Amino acid sequence: MTVTIGPRNHPAYWAFVLHRVSGLALALFLPVHLYVLALAIDDAARLDRFLAWTEGPLVKAAEAGLVVLLAAHMAGGLRLLALEFLPWHEGQKARIAIGAGFAVAVGLAFLLNAF
Numbered sequence: 542m543t544v545t546i547g548p549r550n551h552p553a554y555w556a557f558v559l560h561r562v563s564g565l566a567l568a569l570f571l572p573v574h575l576y577v578l579a580l581a582i583d584d585a586a587r588l589d590r591f592l593a594w595t596e597g598p599l600v601k602a603a604e605a606g607l608v609v610l611l612a613a614h615m616a617g618g619l620r621l622l623a624l625e626f627l628p629w630h631e632g633q634k635a636r637i638a639i640g641a642g643f644a645v646a647v648g649l650a651f652l653l654n655a656f
């Protein structure tokens with residue numbers, strides 16, 4: 542007997558995976574980000590040392606990855622909100638592609654300014 546779980550290799554499935562992974566990554570990043578910002582009040586010298594460390598190329602690359610995930614999550618989230626609250630639109634694949642393109646473009650713009 543074959544158990545079919547569902548159509549997995551479809552742009553909408555990968556959009557779902559990207560939305561979940563990006564949402565979780567952002568949720569993990571946020572408390573760390575707030576903790577580092579709080580150093581400005583608690584321990585300014587430690588914040589300065591941390592900010593100097595963030596100038597390294599690996600950290601910049603990781604930041605670019607996070608920026609891409611945030612842009613992808615925002616574009617994907619707006620597509621999902623439109624899907625839920627506006628009349629149905631056939632062009633979901635095109636909207637997913639536009640969202641992915643937007644995320645890559647935002648990441649490249651960040652990198653142009655980062656190095």
Ligand code: HEM
Pocket residue numbers: 560561562563564565567568569571611614615616617618619621622
């Ligand atoms: C930038 C604007 C954002 C928009 C427009 C947005 C939109 C959405 C939407 C519509 C959903 C529900 C998806 C569904 O129906 O399955 C969602 C899920 C989620 N979002 Fe956001 N979001 C944004 C920013 C963020 C941020 C900043 C974080 C974390 C700090 C975040 C974390 C999450 C998580 C963890 C989920 C659950 C993912 C899942 O269950 O697959 N989002 N978001």
